[in-house]
Amino acid sequence: MKISSLFFIYFLLINFYFVVLSNVIRNTILPGYNSEEAPRHNVTMGHRRPFFVIGHMVNSLEEVDDFIEKGANALEVDIEFANNGTVLGTFHGAPCDCFRGCFKRETIIDYLEYIRDGTSFADSRYKGKVNLLVLDLKTSKLRSSAKKKAGLTLATKLWKHLWEGVQPQYMVNVLLSIGYVKDKNVIKGVLKYFKKEETRHILDKLGFDVGMNDPLEKIGRMYKQLGINGHRWQGDGLSNCVRFLVPVARLIEAVKERDSQKGYMDKVYHWTVDLPHFIRKSIEHGVDGIITNRPDNVLLVLNSTPYSELLKVADFRDSPWTRFIEPMLRNDTDRNTEVLGGGENEERTRHPANFDPSEITAFWTE
Numbered sequence: 601m602k603i604s605s606l607f608f609i610y611f612l613l614i615n616f617y618f619v620v621l622s623n624v625i626r627n628t629i630l631p632g633y634n635s636e637e638a639p640r641h642n643v644t645m646g647h648r649r650p651f652f653v654i655g656h657m658v659n660s661l662e663e664v665d666d667f668i669e670k671g672a673n674a675l676e677v678d679i680e681f682a683n684n685g686t687v688l689g690t691f692h693g694a695p696c697d698c699f700r701g702c703f704k705r706e707t708i709i710d711y712l713e714y715i716r717d718g719t720s721f722a723d724s725r726y727k728g729k730v731n732l733l734v735l736d737l738k739t740s741k742l743r744s745s746a747k748k749k750a751g752l753t754l755a756t757k758l759w760k761h762l763w764e765g766v767q768p769q770y771m772v773n774v775l776l777s778i779g780y781v782k783d784k785n786v787i788k789g790v791l792k793y794f795k796k797e798e799t800r801h802i803l804d805k806l807g808f809d810v811g812m813n814d815p816l817e818k819i820g821r822m823y824k825q826l827g828i829n830g831h832r833w834q835g836d837g838l839s840n841c842v843r844f845l846v847p848v849a850r851l852i853e854a855v856k857e858r859d860s861q862k863g864y865m866d867k868v869y870h871w872t873v874d875l876p877h878f879i880r881k882s883i884e885h886g887v888d889g890i891i892t893n894r895p896d897n898v899l900l901v902l903n904s905t906p907y908s909e910l911l912k913v914a915d916f917r918d919s920p921w922t923r924f925i926e927p928m929l930r931n932d933t934d935r936n937t938e939v940l941g942g943g944e945n946e947e948r949t950r951h952p953a954n955f956d957p958s959e960i961t962a963f964w965t966e
Contacts, residue, residue, distance in 0.1 A: 652889030685749030751789020
C-alpha cells in the first residue's frame with residue numbers, strides 16, 4: 601500500500617475520533633468561561649472586532665443555502681479553469697476536506713447569478729447576510745501564458761453576472777485568492793479589466809490573497825510589484841484532516857505584522873478549522889476570520905464569554921478591507937503543533953525536529 605494511502609486512512613481515523621470528541625469539547629464553551637491562556641482586556645461593546653465566518657468549499661447552489669442558513673457571513677468557493685485560461689465554474693476535486701464531498705460543481709454563470717439574485721437586491725432572500733465571497737482560484741497548474749487570460753475571463757464574468765446593474769451598497773465584496781506568488785498574472789488580468797473607466801468603481805469591492813503558504817516576505821514583494829496598497833488578506837492553514845499537525849508560527853507572524861501596521865496584511869484568517877477547541881485557539885491568536893465546514897461551531901464560540909465581548913459577526917456595514925487595530929484576546933504561544941484532543945491539561949505533541957510543513961501542503965494540494 602502506498603504511503604499516501606496510509607496517511608489518508610490515518611487522517612480519516614483521527615478525524616473520526618475528533619468528531620466523536622467534539623460534543624464533549626462543545627460542553628466546555630459555556631457562558632462565564634474564561635480562557636486561562638488569554639487574559640481579558642477592557643474593550644467597549646462598540647469596538648468589537650468584526651469577524652468573518654467563512655463557509656468552506658461552498659461549490660453548489662444547495663451548499664450556498666446551507667452555509668448561509670447555518671450562519672456563515674462569507675463563502676469560500678473553488679473556481680476551475682480550462683487549460684487555456686477560460687473560467688469554467690466551481691469545482692474542487694479530490695483530495696478535499698474529511699467528511700465533505702469533493703465533486704459538486706456549478707457553471708460560473710449559474711453560481712454568480714445565484715449569489716447576485718440571493719443577496720444584491722432589496723427583496724433578495726439573503727440581503728445583508730453575505731459580506732464576502734472568497735474565490736479560491738485553481739490556476740497554479742495553468743501555463744504562464746494562460747494565467748492573465750484566466751484573470752480577464754473571470755473579471756468579465758464577475759462584472760456581467762455578479763455586479764452589473766447592482767447598486768453599489770448591495771454589491772457583494774470579492775476576495776481573489778491565488779495559490780502562489782507565481783500566479784500573480786491572474787491578478788494582473790483582473791486589474792486590467794477593472795481599470796477601465798466604466799468598471800473602475802468595482803476596485804472598491806475587490807480584495808487579494810495568496811492562499812497556499814508562500815513566505816510572507818515574498819508575498820509582500822509581489823504586492824509592491826503590482827502596485828496593490830490595500831485590500832490584502834493573508835491566510836494560513838491546511839485541510840481539516842491535518843489540522844492538528846499544522847504549525848501556527850506563520851499565522852502568529854502574520855497577525856503581529858498586521859497589528860504593527862508595518863505588514864501588508866489588512867486581515868488575517870485561518871483555515872480549515874471545524875472543532876470548537878481549535879476555533880478558540882485560532883481566535884486567541886488574533887485572526888479576523890476562520891474558514892470552516894462548521895459555521896455553527898464558530899458561532900457557538902463567538903457567542904460565548906469572553907469572545908462575545910471582543911468580537912462580533914461582521915455584517916454588511918463592516919468593510920472587509922479595513923484593518924482593525926484594537927486590544928484583543930491573545931495567545932501567542934508558538935507551539936510546533938496545536939493541542940491534540942481538546943482538553944485543557946492534555947500533553948502537547950510536537951513535531952520531530954526535521955518536520956517540514958510544506959511536505960503536507962504538497963501532499964494535500966497536488
